[in-house]
Amino acid sequence: MPYALRFMIDNDIAGMQWIQIQAGKYILRPSNTKDSTCQFELDIIDFRDVEPVPLKVDSKIAPLRILSFDIEC
Secondary structure (H helix, E strand, O other): OOHHHHHHHHOOOOOOOOEEOOOOOEEEOOHHHOOOOOOOOEEEOOHHHOEEOOOOOOOOOOOOOOOOOOOOO
C-alpha cells in the first residue's frame, strides 16, 4: 500500500479534504527547492500535527470538483 494512502487512512483524511497545521509546526519550502508546481510546499516537523478539517466546516474557498471518465476501446 502506498505510504501516502496509508497516512491518510491512519489519520482519517479523505481525498480532497482540507487539512490544518498549526503555525510553527512546518517549514515552508523556498521556490527554488520545490519538487512540484504547487503554489506552496512545506515540510512537516511532526506528522502528528496534521489534522483534517471536519467535512461539515464551511470553507471560504469553493469546493474542488473533479470530472473523470473512462473509455474502454
